[in-house]
Structures are given as structure tokens and as C-alpha cells.
Amino acid sequence: MKSLRFGGVKVSRRGLAGVRLDYEGTSICIDVVQPERCDYALYTHDHPRHAPAEDWSRVVVSPFRGNRIAPGESIELSNGVLVEAVHAYNLGIQETVKHPRGFGAGYVLEFRSGPRIYHMGDTDLIEEILSVKNKPLDIMLVPVGGDGVMTPEEASEAVKTLRPSIAIPVHWEDISKARIFKRLTQPYTQVVLLEVDRV
Amino acid sequence: MSARRIVPPSMRYKAIPIQEYRKVYEESIRKLEEFWGSEADMLRWSRKWSSIKSGEGPNARWFTGGLLSPFENIIGKHRGTSLWGKPALIGLDENGDAEAVSYAQLEMMVAKIHCALENLGLRQGDWVVVYSPPTLDAFAFMLAAIRAGLPFEPVFTGFSPYEMYRRVITRNAKALFVTARYMRRGKNIDVLGNSKSYLERLSSKGVLVILEGSGNKGVFLEYDDLLEYSCNSREVVVDSNHKLFGLHSGYAEDFKPITHAAGGFLVQAYSTSRWIGLRSRDTVFCTVWPGWITGVTYQLFGPLMLGSTVLLYNGGPDWPSWSRWLDIIDAYAVTVFITTGSAIRILAKQDPSIFKSKNDTLREIIITAEPLEPEFWYWSYEILGTLPYPIVDSQSSRNGSIPVLDMYIQSEVGTFLTGNLVNYTFTPIEPGSAGLPFPGFAVDVVDDSGIPVRGKTGKLVIRSPWPSTPVEAPQEFYESWNKGYYETGDLAVMSDSGYIYPAGRADAILKVSGYRLSPGAVEKSIMSDPTVEWALTVPMKNPDKFETPLVIYYGKAEEEEIVKAVREKVGPIATPERVVRLGVRPSLAPSAIRQEIAKVFRSEDIQSALRKLEFYLK
Numbered sequence: 001m002k003s004l005r006f007g008g009v010k011v012s013r014r015g016l017a018g019v020r021l022d023y024e025g026t027s028i029c030i031d032v033v034q035p036e037r038c039d040y041a042l043y044t045h046d047h048p049r050h051a052p053a054e055d056w057s058r059v060v061v062s063p064f065r066g067n068r069i070a071p072g073e074s075i076e077l078s079n080g081v082l083v084e085a086v087h088a089y090n091l092g093i094q095e096t097v098k099h100p101r102g103f104g105a106g107y108v109l110e111f112r113s114g115p116r117i118y119h120m121g122d123t124d125l126i127e128e129i130l131s132v133k134n135k136p137l138d139i140m141l142v143p144v145g146g147d148g149v150m151t152p153e154e155a156s157e158a159v160k161t162l163r164p165s166i167a168i169p170v171h172w173e174d175i176s177k178a179r180i181f182k183r184l185t186q187p188y189t190q191v192v193l194l195e196v197d198r199v
Numbered sequence: 200m201s202a203r204r205i206v207p208p209s210m211r212y213k214a215i216p217i218q219e220y221r222k223v224y225e226e227s228i229r230k231l232e233e234f235w236g237s238e239a240d241m242l243r244w245s246r247k248w249s250s251i252k253s254g255e256g257p258n259a260r261w262f263t264g265g266l267l268s269p270f271e272n273i274i275g276k277h278r279g280t281s282l283w284g285k286p287a288l289i290g291l292d293e294n295g296d297a298e299a300v301s302y303a304q305l306e307m308m309v310a311k312i313h314c315a316l317e318n319l320g321l322r323q324g325d326w327v328v329v330y331s332p333p334t335l336d337a338f339a340f341m342l343a344a345i346r347a348g349l350p351f352e353p354v355f356t357g358f359s360p361y362e363m364y365r366r367v368i369t370r371n372a373k374a375l376f377v378t379a380r381y382m383r384r385g386k387n388i389d390v391l392g393n394s395k396s397y398l399e400r401l402s403s404k405g406v407l408v409i410l411e412g413s414g415n416k417g418v419f420l421e422y423d424d425l426l427e428y429s430c431n432s433r434e435v436v437v438d439s440n441h442k443l444f445g446l447h448s449g450y451a452e453d454f455k456p457i458t459h460a461a462g463g464f465l466v467q468a469y470s471t472s473r474w475i476g477l478r479s480r481d482t483v484f485c486t487v488w489p490g491w492i493t494g495v496t497y498q499l500f501g502p503l504m505l506g507s508t509v510l511l512y513n514g515g516p517d518w519p520s521w522s523r524w525l526d527i528i529d530a531y532a533v534t535v536f537i538t539t540g541s542a543i544r545i546l547a548k549q550d551p552s553i554f555k556s557k558n559d560t561l562r563e564i565i566i567t568a569e570p571l572e573p574e575f576w577y578w579s580y581e582i583l584g585t586l587p588y589p590i591v592d593s594q595s596s597r598n599g600s601i602p603v604l605d606m607y608i609q610s611e612v613g614t615f616l617t618g619n620l621v622n623y624t625f626t627p628i629e630p631g632s633a634g635l636p637f638p639g640f641a642v643d644v645v646d647d648s649g650i651p652v653r654g655k656t657g658k659l660v661i662r663s664p665w666p667s668t669p670v671e672a673p674q675e676f677y678e679s680w681n682k683g684y685y686e687t688g689d690l691a692v693m694s695d696s697g698y699i700y701p702a703g704r705a706d707a708i709l710k711v712s713g714y715r716l717s718p719g720a721v722e723k724s725i726m727s728d729p730t731v732e733w734a735l736t737v738p739m740k741n742p743d744k745f746e747t748p749l750v751i752y753y754g755k756a757e758e759e760e761i762v763k764a765v766r767e768k769v770g771p772i773a774t775p776e777r778v779v780r781l782g783v784r785p786s787l788a789p790s791a792i793r794q795e796i797a798k799v800f801r802s803e804d805i806q807s808a809l810r811k812l813e814f815y816l817k
Binding site: 001002003004005006007114136138163165166176179182183185186187188189190191192193194195 | 281284285286289291294295296297298299300301304480482508526527529530531532534556559560588
């Protein structure tokens with residue numbers, strides 16, 4: 001299925017972990033590598049499958065380019081959406097993991113129309129994500145593919161921990177990963193599988 | 200009847216022997232009022248009833264003296280719970296674009312519409328009609344009607360604008376909600392364009408016509424404008440016998456209105472929804488649209504009362520391919536799938552590989568409204584009901600994992616009343632059967648004298664009133680109680696152990712794709728052509744749809760004109776499969792021979808039945 005609208009925000013997928021959020025005539029893209037049509041481009045970390053080498057959009061927010069943001073910091077976009085950065089990293093010996101602590105971020109977006117949406121970035125199930133639980137979470141975009149991000153089983157644990165109303169798996173190429181996540185997670189939240197829209 | 204009994208692996212530790220079921224069932228029938236009284240205690244009442252049941256037979260009234268808020272019992276009770284922020288409804292269109300609303304958001308929408316309807320002059324007890332596919336806005340409108348104490352009737356969009364018009368007039372409705380257009384099978388269905396003349400006529404009679412999605416302001420009201428209202432309206436508290444909603448049910452002479460009351464219906468809807476296994480953690484996808492009783496009870500009422508998420512889809516099942524419904528089940532992690540036997544028969548013709556691995560969250564499949572032949576039960580169980588992972592042991596199930604349950608329902612009853620109950624008295628499934636009678640429903644199969652028959656075809660009857668006994672019904676409903684029990688009009692076989700095997704209608708009413716169609720209404724549509732002097736409609740056996748209309752007529756009109764008249768006056772759902780033009784005008788009135796000829800066409804092949812037709816018409 002192509003898109004899901006909730007509380008005035010339309011969510012659609014773009015690429016591996018990318019999503020586009022349409023809100024009151026503006027578009028916020030997270031990890032979209034071709035952000036030409038995005039008003040705001042947020043990147044979780046500097047990797048060719050998450051961020052372009054060059055950026056064409058008006059506003060860029062990331063830990064490494066444009067309006068730089070670090071976990072724990074927040075920024076308000078000109079459309080009134082509040083963006084808060086959250087840690088995203090892999091567990092283990094930090095020199096050997098794909099995404100060491102401080103390398104990237106996840107984002108919690110709070111929209112004036114109500115929804116609170118969390119894109120986790122490339123992360124494992126780390127304790128810092130518990131900070132997101134301070135308010136109800138509506139939509140959680142969860143990486144489920146394993147190999148640098150959570151496995152479907154770990155991703156399901158993350159959802160059970162944060163209890164969003166809706167969970168959308170991202171960062172998967174083999175649909176069986178998304179389905180394992182769906183099956184394990186379904187009783188605890190509404191899982192929605194979105195197709196990747198290339199446009 | 201089926202020789203095999205099956206317990207799906209997922210039910211292995213929940214199934215009970217038939218003897219245990221029998222104890223529960225017989226106790227419920229012996230102490231019927233006590234049974235339903237304890238069920239009613241699970242609802243929220245503002246004032247408890249003074250008597251559980253008063254009156255007998257078709258005049259029985261339930262929970263008299265009780266006061267309750269229907270909206271509180273459907274939506275409001277979830278306020279302040281963990282369910283309040285979860286999706287209540289997900290509306291999906293054919294393009295694959297969906298919108299979800301939480302219980303909290305839904306209540307806000309509903310309250311605004313309630314305010315608007317009050318501001319527009321509607322008062323408690325005024326009827327409203329909804330002519331729409333299942334959409335978020337149509338459901339919010341129906342819930343607003345419930346919140347405001349306005350009885351509502353949903354009209355299936357497979358019925359023509361003329362049939363919708365007739366129902367608005369019959370109900371003396373004060374407002375009509377219409378979805379102006381929607382996509383189906385890749386085409387734009389222009390409901391507004393097709394209905395405009397009838398909408399204008401209704402508007403001139405003082406009916407508030409509210410259009411959703413029309414995109415332009417004209418003489419009608421815009422649904423979006425309703426959402427601008429705000430006020431302090433509170434959900435109404437009504438008497439148990441307050442008219443909650445109604446449908447037009449197919450009778451021999453015409454479609455006729457029946458109405459369900461708030462208290463009894465909500466008790467039945469809540470109890471049966473729990474029994475069939477709905478839970479707050481479920482996502483329910485019911486392919487039967489509102490306008491038919493399954494779509495009303497198990498899309499609008501039951502799942503929301505239980506705090507489930509309801510998936511509403513307004514597209515076709517075969518667009519862009521026949522995998523569409525399974526794609527939806529896959530994408531939205533659907534756990535309970537409710538559909539018709541006709542749909543299963545068509546799905547069974549498709550390449551099974553298109554359904555593969557898409558059913559992994561399903562817990563049960565419910566088939567409604569018509570008999571399901573054993574071969575199609577097995578197909579459902581082995582293809583749709585076999586999950587791609589083991590259930591209770593390390594071996595993958597190859598021949599079924601989850602229950603596939605055929606259930607019997609009727610508009611006059613309001614809910615399912617036979618079937619295997621996943622969350623109550625689950626006994627082994629007999630493929631081809633519609634299970635055992637639910638506790639609280641005194642179901643029997645009898646001969647013409649009222650004597651119970653087992654192992655052979657008889658009349659399916661209900662010996663005692665049920666909580667949602669209609670508070671308004673046509674004369675035919677009251678006459679069907681003449682022998683002291685309610686004759687459903689359906690035939691069935693009851694096995695010695697009590698399993699019900701529905702066998703179609705006993706009368707001339709047609710069962711098309713699970714939907715009850717009035718032959719008289721089809722005939723009236725044909726007779727609206729002044730060149731037609733005589734018309735009769737009888738059922739033809741159909742391998743996919745169970746039955747389809749066969750029209751026999753005398754007159755100058757061409758056969759294509761007959762089909763056109765039926766489609767325009769009744770709707771596409773009643774399109775005749777075959778039209779037979781007579782050379783001589785029969786002397787007998789159609790109503791005098793309809794039932795006998797229907798019997799012939801149901802029992803014999805078409806050629807043989809057509810040969811006999813001449814004999815009956817002489």
C-alpha cells in the first residue's frame with residue numbers, strides 16, 4: 001500500500017529507510033536520497049543509502065551537514081514542526097560496529113496537528129530511546145532488516161517498549177524480514193507495510 | 200453432511216467436546232432471560248432495566264425500562280484507556296492510500312457532526328440514511344447519528360439511486376449522507392452524477408442532502424462543512440427500545456424496512472462479537488459493506504465495542520488483481536477476515552500462489568450469509584487458513600492452521616446465531632456446516648408441523664425471541680411467527696449432534712452472493728416499463744453467486760430493456776443473469792406461482808426447469 005495519513009500527516013516511503021511526511025502543504029523528508037521535491041530534508045547519518053552526496057533542498061537538518069543537530073538537541077522547522085534528535089547507534093565494541101555512538105541520530109517530530117512521529121535511524125535497541133516514551137507516540141518508523149540495524153525480533157522489542165499506535169517497518173529489502181516483524185509486533189500495535197514509492 | 204470433524208492447530212487447546220457445549224447451550228436456553236440478562240450486565244447502563252423481556256414472539260421487548268448511551272457503549276467507554284490513541288478505523292482506497300483515525304480523533308469528528316446535525320434542526324428520533332461505500336466519513340456520520348439519537352439506515356451502493364430514494368422516503372428520513380464519488384476497478388463511480396435527480400427531489404421535499412467529496416458547493420450541503428461545527432452536545436442516553444438503526448430486508452413482494460432497538464441489539468452485538476473471537480488487539484477486515492447486516496454489526500458495531508481496529512476498503516476485490524484482499528491483509532496485519540461464500544468460490548478459481556505468505560497474521564476467517572460447500576471450506580482452510588509458520592509444534596502446518604468458520608446470520612436477527620465460537624464454546628468444525636447454534640438462540644430445524652427433524656432438510660426456525668427482535672418489521676415478519684416460533688425462511692439440515700447445514704431459501708426470495716433480494720422488487724422495476732404486461736423473477740442456481748435472478752416476462756420491451764430497467768430501478772446487484780420472453784401472457788398473477796416455480800428452478804437444471812415452466816404458466 002502506498003501511503004498512510006494520520007492526524008493530518010501523510011506518510012509514504014522513499015528508498016531503503018527514507019520516508020516523506022506531507023503536512024499542511026509542506027514536505028519533510030527523512031533519509032531520502034533524492035530530495036529534490038522535499039521542503040525539508042532530514043538525514044539520520046552520512047551514508048549513500050540515507051543521504052545524497054549533494055543536497056538540493058531548501059533546509060537540511062542532520063548531525064553532519066546543514067543545520068547540525070546532535071542527540072538531545074531540538075530544532076523547530078519553519079512550518080512549526082518540532083524536531084528532536086535522539087541517539088541512534090549499534091551496540092557492541094564501538095570501533096567495530098557500523099554505526100558507533102554519536103555517528104548518527106533518530107528524529108522525533110511533533111506536529112501542531114497532533115501526531116508525534118519517531119524515525120529511529122540506523123540503530124539497535126539502545127536505552128536512550130526510552131527518552132521518547134515521555135509522551136504518547138503515534139507512528140514509529142522502525143528499521144528491521146538486521147545488519148547494522150535491529151533484526152525483526154529486536155525491532156519488535158523496541159515497539160513493545162515504546163508502544164506507538166502505529167509501527168511502519170523500514171530499512172528492509174527482503175519482505176520476509178518485514179513480515180516477521182509484523183507477526184511478532186501485531187498484537188501490540190497496528191503494523192502497516194508501505195511500498196516504496198520511487199517518485 | 201460432512202463426515203469429518205476438524206480442530207485447527209491454533210484451536211487445539213481451546214476446543215471442547217460437543218457434550219460440554221450442549222450443557223452450556225441447553226442451560227442458556229432453559230434460562231434464556233437469565234442468560235441474556237447476565238450478558239446485558241456487561242454493557243454500561245445509565246439505569247438498569249425493570250424487566251429483561253416483556254411480551255412474546257415478535258412483540259417481545261428486551262431490557263424494558265433500561266436507559267443507556269449507545270455511543271458510550273461503542274466508543275466512549277474506551278476513553279481514558281490505552282485504546283484511546285490506537286487506530287479505530289483505517290480507511291483505504293483503491294489507489295492504496297489510507298487514512299487512520301484513533302478512537303480519540305474519531306470521537307472528535309463524531310462530536311462535530313453531531314453538533315452540525317443538531318444545528319441543522321435534526322432531533323432525537325429523526326431518521327438519517329447513508330448511501331456510501333465503507334469510508335471513514337460515512338462511519339463517522341453513522342456514529343454521529345448514534346451519538347445524537349438519530350436512527351440510521353445504510354443503503355448498499357450496489358442498489359440504484361432510485362432504490363436509495365425509495366428507502367429515504369419510506370423512512371421519512373430528514374437527512375441523507377452520500378459519498379459523491381469513489382474509485383472501483385480503476386473507474387470513477389460518479390454517485391453524485393448518477394443520483395442527482397433523486398437527490399434534488401429529496402432536497403425539494405426538505406431532506407438535508409449531505410455530500411462527501413463532491414468538491415463543489417451547490418444546492419446540497421458539504422460534509423466538510425459539518426466538521427466546522429462545535430458545541431457542547433453530549434452523547435444521548437436513550438431508552439432500551441429506542442430505534443438504533445434499520446435495514447430494508449428482502450421479502451417476496453418487495454424490500455421492506457426492519458428496525459433494531461438500542462438495548463437488545465447492542466447486547467447481542469457485543470456478546471456475539473466477543474464469542475466469535477474479536478479482541479482489542481485485532482485488526483478486522485470485513486468485505487461485506489454496510490447496507491447488509493454483517494457489514495453493520497461486524498464492521499461498525501462489534502469491533503469498535505471491543506476496541507479493535509477496523510479496516511475499511513471501498514475498492515473492488517479484483518483490482519488490480521485477485522490478490523487485492525490478501526495484499527490488504529498482509530499490509531495491515533489483519534487478524535480477522537470476514538467475507539462471503541461467493542467471494543471464496545471466486546478466489547478459489549485463482550492461482551493460489553498469489554495468496555502465498557500474505558496471511559501470516561490471520562487468526563480466523565469467517566464466512567457469512569450463505570452456505571459454504573465442503574470443497575470450498577477445504578480450499579479456504581488449506582490456502583487462506585494455512586499459515587507460513589508452525590502453530591503449536593515444530594512442523595509447519597500444510598493442511599490448515601486457523602479456523603475457517605461459516606456462520607449463519609439474518610437481518611431480522613441482527614447478528615450471527617450459529618457457528619463455532621473461537622472465544623466461547625469452540626467445538627470441532629464440520630466442513631460444509633454453519634456450526635452449532637450460539638448459546639441464547641433457540642435454533643431448531645422442523646418439518647411443516649413443527650416437529651424437529653434431524654439429518655434431513657427442514658425449516659430453520661428460532662423457538663424463542665432474541666434480544667434484538669426487531670421493534671419495527673413488516674407484516675410478513677409477524678406472520679412468520681404464526682406457529683409459535685419464528686420461521687427464518689431458510690432451509691437447513693440439522694445433524695444429530697446439532698450442526699446446522701443451511702440449504703438456501705424455502706421461499707421465493709433470492710440469495711445472490713449472500714445478499715437477500717426481493718423478487719417482487721425486481722418485478723416492479725420491470726413493470727415500470729409500460730410495454731411490459733407480466734413479469735416474474737425466480738432464482739437460478741449459480742456456481743459462484745449461489746443464485747442469480749431469472750426474469751420471465753410478457754410484453755413488447757426487448758430483453759436488453761428489461762435488464763436496463765432492473766439495473767436502473769433496483770441496482771446492478773439484481774442484474775438478471777437470464778431473461779425469458781413469453782409468447783403468450785400467463786393468466787395467473789406472478790405472486791400466485793412464484794414460490795412453486797422458484798422451487799423448480801432450485802431443484803432442477805435450467806433446461807429442465809425451463810421446459811416445466813410452460814406447464815406452470817398454463
